[in-house]
Amino acid sequence: MSALSIDSLAVSLGGRQVLSDVSLRVERGQILGVVGPNGAGKTTLLRSIMGLIPARGTVTCDGGIGYVPQRHEVAWDYPISVETMVRSGRVRRIGWLRQAGLEDHRAVAESLRRVELSDLAERPIGELSGGQRQRVMIARALSIRPSLLLLDEPFTGLDMPTQELLTAVFASLAADGTTIIMTTHDLPAAMVTCDSIAMVAGTIVAHGTPAELRDPEIWMRTFGISAASPLLASLGLHHEEVGAAC
Numbered sequence: 436m437s438a439l440s441i442d443s444l445a446v447s448l449g450g451r452q453v454l455s456d457v458s459l460r461v462e463r464g465q466i467l468g469v470v471g472p473n474g475a476g477k478t479t480l481l482r483s484i485m486g487l488i489p490a491r492g493t494v495t496c497d498g499g500i501g502y503v504p505q506r507h508e509v510a511w512d513y514p515i516s517v518e519t520m521v522r523s524g525r526v527r528r529i530g531w532l533r534q535a536g537l538e539d540h541r542a543v544a545e546s547l548r549r550v551e552l553s554d555l556a557e558r559p560i561g562e563l564s565g566g567q568r569q570r571v572m573i574a575r576a577l578s579i580r581p582s583l584l585l586l587d588e589p590f591t592g593l594d595m596p597t598q599e600l601l602t603a604v605f606a607s608l609a610a611d612g613t614t615i616i617m618t619t620h621d622l623p624a625a626m627v628t629c630d631s632i633a634m635v636a637g638t639i640v641a642h643g644t645p646a647e648l649r650d651p652e653i654w655m656r657t658f659g660i661s662a663a664s665p666l667l668a669s670l671g672l673h674h675e676e677v678g679a680a681c
């Protein structure tokens with residue numbers, strides 16, 4: 436059985452069809468990159484896998500799901516520590532009225548270690564840098580030890596060392612069997628770091644390994660770009676014009 440199976444998923448928001456006929460399989464320990472233009476439905480796809488918005492079709496996952504929304508969706512002026520923020524990821528397991536137990540503390544400490552934030556456990560979240568905030572949100576999602584981790588644009592606005600650190604964290608999670616799905620606008624990085632790429636534009640336009648997605652036509656169609664687009668050059672894909680040699 437695949438770690439995640441999506442069959443005939445369709446989502447309407449505000450009376451408009453945002454996603455239709457989405458079917459996808461992701462195997463355990465794989466990293467899937469979800470790419471597509473603005474408004475393509477990438478965030479909607481993650482939210483519907485998470486069950487946060489009503490959708491038709493079926494989503495089957497073999498374990499818990501951790502979700503890291505885009506950073507601007509979180510209220511960072513809330514007066515709580517990094518540790519409390521990470522522990523809040525386990526609220527459904529702990530319950531609002533029960534004290535956190537040994538297992539909860541262990542899971543929180545392990546998650547903070549994964550993202551190298553153990554030293555900042557007591558720091559108020561309002562005092563963190565953008566990169567540290569992203570690491571807190573990832574630790575929060577990891578606190579339930581999910582089998583599937585959903586990341587919405589995890590690298591946006593981060594410097595190169597933080598991107599490198601997170602890439603290493605994701606690779607080690609995947610090696611330990613966590614399945615990862617991330618949306619991204621950094622297409623060259625996705626082609627290097629993801630095992631497979633799903634190209635989304637209202638539906639799955641193409642899905643394959645980076646090596647299988649070297650046809651520039653697919654990128655031109657999905658992103659609505661011309662053969663002269665710098666995007667194709669940045670991916671090392673060159674469109675050969677028919678009759679160009681004449």
Ligand SMILES: Nc1ncnc2c1ncn2[C@@H]1O[C@H](COP(=O)(O)OP(=O)(O)OP(=O)(O)O)[C@@H](O)[C@H]1O
Pocket residue numbers: 448449453471472473474475476477478479480
């Ligand atoms: N709550 C909502 N009500 C109505 N329409 C919505 C709602 N949320 C999203 N949409 C619309 O659904 C479409 C897909 O949005 P979504 O955020 O999934 O795109 P995206 O691919 O993640 O885009 P981006 O790259 O800009 O983040 C957009 O046209 C958006 O305006």
